[in-house]
Amino acid sequence: MTAVEKHAWEMICQRSDLVDGSGVCALLGNKQVALFYLPGEEPPLYALGNRDPIGKANVLSRGIIGDINGELVVASPLYKQHFSLRTGVCLEQEEVSVEVYDVRLEGDSVLIGRR
């Protein structure tokens, strides 16, 4: 983290709430956040808005994780569009994107902060 991106980190859940190689959803204020845990990747944790802007339902945490040309993505379980875990941009429709959150592990805690 650079000094510019300083923000308050908030504990959102425990490491044990995460599922290896897959996603779960957490509530941050009134926002739904999809948390993806990929042990072995660097970084191992990613967070996107949970709402699928194309399918219009809160489901992205239930998508399959993978990579397309090296880019880590989640595939929407509704209509299978891919969203980048790093940028939130939809690979099939670049004008569509979802929110991206900073997220990290500290001990057994999962910390999240808005960019």
Next chain:
Amino acid sequence: MSKRRIVVVGNGMVGHHFVESLVKAGGENAITVLGEEPRPAYDRVHLSDVFAGRAPADLALATRETYRNWDVEASFGDPVVKIERASKRVVTETGRVFEYDKLVLATGSYPFVPPVSGADNERCLTYRTIDDLGEIKAKASGSRVGVVVGGGLLGLECGNALRNLGLETHVVEFAPGLMGVQLDDGGSAMLRRKIEALGVQVHTGKNTKKISAGKVSALQMEFADGSHLDTDMIVFSAGIRPRDNLARDAELAVGERGGIVIDYKCKTTDTDIYAIGECALFGGRIYGLVAPGYRMAEAVAAQLGGKDAQFVGADMSTKLKLLGVDVGSIGDAHGRTEGSMSFVFSDGRQDCYKRIVTSADGKQLLGAVLVGDCDDYDTLLQYHLNDIELPADPQSLIVPHLGDRPLLGVGALPATATICSCHNVTKGDVVSALDAGCCSLGDVKGATSASTGCGGCAAMLKNLVEDELAARGVTVDKSICEHFHYTRQELYHLARIGEIKSFDALLAEHGSGRGCDICKPTIASIMASLWNEHVLDRGIVGLQDTNDAFMANMQKDGTYSVVPRVAGGEITAEKLITLGEVAKKYNLYTKITGGQRVDLFGARLNELPEIWEELVQAGFETGHAYGKALRTVKSCVGSTWCRYGVQDSVSMAIRIENRYKGLRAPHKLKSAVSGCTRECAEAQSKDFGVIATENGWNLYLCGNGGMRPRHADLFATDLDDETLIRYIDRFLMFYIRTADRLQRTSVWMDSLEGGIDYLREVVINDSLGICAELEAQMAHVIGRYECEWRVTLADPEKLKRFRHFVNSDEPDSGVVFVNEREQIRPARAEERLRLVPVDKKAG
């Protein structure tokens, strides 16, 4: 400018092909089709398939809708009775009048009935239309013996039909041999031998004199040689005659023995009237095959589109299967060309006969006859049509296994060589399609229509496409995705042979990257078919599509539907009450499915375990409605209750459903069991369907409803319970092993080279020697079956993901329901804006 009015009289195969060609060519035409038969055009060539179980509707080449979509006015069942050339109009039987700028006669032909006394008996029929089939079927039902008069191509087709109807079948032919037009004496004799071996009795050189009421049977036929034959019905199929009455009455030129005279533009003696197909006489000849008719139709359509197109005659070579016997005839089959040489090969043991006729110098192929083995047909036809110089020993083309047999590769064919004669597609057309960007067999079929007619050219087309692609240095990429450069089938074998049990291990050994939503579920399914471990096991859960991951079906708003298994559709009152109570308690929308079970909609993620807790308590198991797996085995009540049932279809359906429940496959699998031939369970629309007979069960394979319906093929008949199950075991595992990702059995079957016959070889005759292995694997998968929901409920780790928020018990505020017809449904976008949400949990 007003549109040009084109009226087409006749809606047979050729008439329809003309309209199709004209519509495809575009242009400002107002097209009117006037058909005599009460239904739109259908495939007359395959008429006898109806007796082998094909539905008449399947023969349709067009529907009324087709014509509506083409903006073509079409009328059926009201034949044209008069052409008024002076005022350029036609009049129908009911007196309707249609004016034309151009008139196309495609009136076809009628079956010739020899002038025999008694031939007008009501038990004497003809064989030409779907209505004729109905008549034949009706008369056959009270008959034991049937006679076909005519031993030509149509006569033998018809003989096959009678045989399929279970009659003792006789074929009576005036000439000394069968199929005299297409076959020489040797071929004709071989054909006769083979047909007689099938139980059809052949009488040649018989001139029917009289038909009268019989003593033993309904009818007696008397022949000129004094002999007679007893029969219950007679079908005349002794050749065709052109239907030229309209033209005759309108004083257009007709041939001495019938047929509307046309020139190379297919124009009659009136420049605004064309004639095409079997009603037309070109160069003193009637072309009684469909392909030349199509060529005429295309020539006229092209001319009307402003192009200069001609009909210059057509090759009458033909290849067909008569009563299961392969017969081929090319060019001068009789060797009538002056100075021609013949080479004959006959194999009494294998029952095949081959003859080629060459020019005097032995360099050109003039004709050929093939009976019993048509493998050489395509090659010989290409030699013939393209004047390719024959090898020094022409006989090497037909004599089997004599070392280096010269192979005529597709590469040697000229660009003008016809590959598909149904749609007149040349090698050049295929090459152009590839040049224009097609890169697979499927693309080429779509672009050129090649091999979408009779399918006889399938093998040659495949060779040509592969050959051309290889020549361009294209390797056809069949990888399922960027992470695995393998097909599903290859991955299946890699996992099976390497005993690889996880995605990560398969990826490490055979793939690259991290995987994706294509390869992960595919491999999860392969692992399930091979090892059948729990879908939510560690290392597997992340591979699953959301439906498998949550063992429920995600709906548009992110809620799920729940479908418990109701094997065979049989359910107790107690269980029905449980379903009702659960639906009421969780306020779920309830709908009966097509597979005889109950679907409960609107369950939130966190509710799924609670709902299943109650269902499992009541004895329900998961229904796998969410998986690419066995769904339902539908049944009728069968002999237990039904007055018509001949077997206990419910018990069999339950047995089958319980045997294969949880079996994961490349795509979903559906089945049904009907207790009698009335087929109330609709088994013929299923991946595997079972229909009871007096003696056991008939098994049908690879049917499909849905987007591309396909009737299942009859695979085996009168099976006992154990054989039935054994065949289904083998069939399913063979499908799982060899099908592509998301390939239903119907598409898989269509892609199997050799089709149902090949499948029979593998499953019944164990031609690949793998049946024991297939059965063992099935036994393994069945042995590991557990209700996925029951296991999940007992494992807190697996239940972890069944909550909407990991850090809150709040429900997903994005899920909003409204009421409709006393049940919930998801709110529409505009409703959400002005909505007071319905409280989901009742009470």
